[in-house]
Ligand SMILES: [Zn+2]
C-alpha cells in the first residue's frame with residue numbers, strides 16, 4: 740500500500756517527494772506529503788536565511804545563530820551558503836525549529 744499525504748490524505752506514489760521551490764531542491768522523506776501540499780507548505784512556512792537572504796523551505800536542516808536580543812536566526816546548512824561559525828543546528832519544521840541541537844564547542 741502506498742503511503743498517504745499527511746496533509747490531504749491522497750496516496751503518494753514516490754517517497755521522497757521532490758519539488759523545486761525558489762531555486763531550492765527539496766527532498767522530503769518524513770513526513771509524507773504530496774507535491775501540491777509540499778508547495779503550499781513551502782509558501783506558508785518558509786523562512787529567510789540570515790546569511791544569504793535566500794529562502795529556507797520547511798523540513799530542511801538549518802544552522803542556528805544567536806541573534807541580538809535573544810532572537811534566533813536560521814541559515815542554510817549547504818556548502819553554497821557557508822555559515823559564520825554556527826554553534827547550533829536544527830531542523831526547520833512548519834514555521835518553527837525542530838530538533839534543536841547544540842554542537843559541543845571544542846576549546
Ligand atoms: Zn497532499
Ligand SMILES: [Zn+2]
Pocket residue numbers: 788789790791792793814815820
Ligand atoms: Zn543561505
